Amino acid sequence: QVQLVESGGGLVQTGGSLRLSCAVSGRTFSNYAMGWFRQAPGKEREFVATISRTGSSTNYADSVKGRFTISRDNAKNTVYLHLNSLKPEDTAVYYCAAAESGYTNTLVRPQRYHYWGQGTQVTVSS
Numbered sequence: 001q002v003q004l005v006e007s008g009g010g011l012v013q014t015g016g017s018l019r020l021s022c023a024v025s026g027r028t029f030s031n032y033a034m035g036w037f038r039q040a041p042g043k044e045r046e047f048v049a050t051i052s053r054t055g056s057s058t059n060y061a062d063s064v065k066g067r068f069t070i071s072r073d074n075a076k077n078t079v080y081l082h083l084n085s086l087k088p089e090d091t092a093v094y095y096c097a098a099a100e101s102g103y104t105n106t107l108v109r110p111q112r113y114h115y116w117g118q119g120t121q122v123t124v125s126s
Helices: none
Strands: 003-007 010-013 018-025 033-039 046-051 058-060 068-073 078-083 092-099 120-125
Touching: 003 092, 018 033, 018 092, 018 120, 033 068, 033 078, 046 068, 046 078, 058 068, 078 092
Parallel strands: 010 120
Antiparallel strands: 003 018, 018 078, 033 046, 033 092, 046 058, 068 078, 092 120
16 A cells, blocks of 8 residues: 655745645555646646656646646655745645556546545645
């Protein structure tokens, strides 16, 4: 079994930055592609970003491209999401997820992921 624990969320003003972390345990971290999703109240969970097993390939939702950066440190079993130039519409619970297979251009649907964290709240004030 794989366990994922997110951290780093919080309250930030428009234009601010945050760094989310997701610590993974239980299996070999480098065997999994990793993704970040978010879910705002009353909305479906939406894709934010994904990164390949080695970190050589990434993919982003258009809404965050150029503002968010996904990265991973396989030595620390951790995936990160750097959030810059935050907007009120970025307010959501952010989830990290692990996928056993797939390429970054296909890992955009929640159904492609096998393990999920509990989420961390990001609130952007206007």
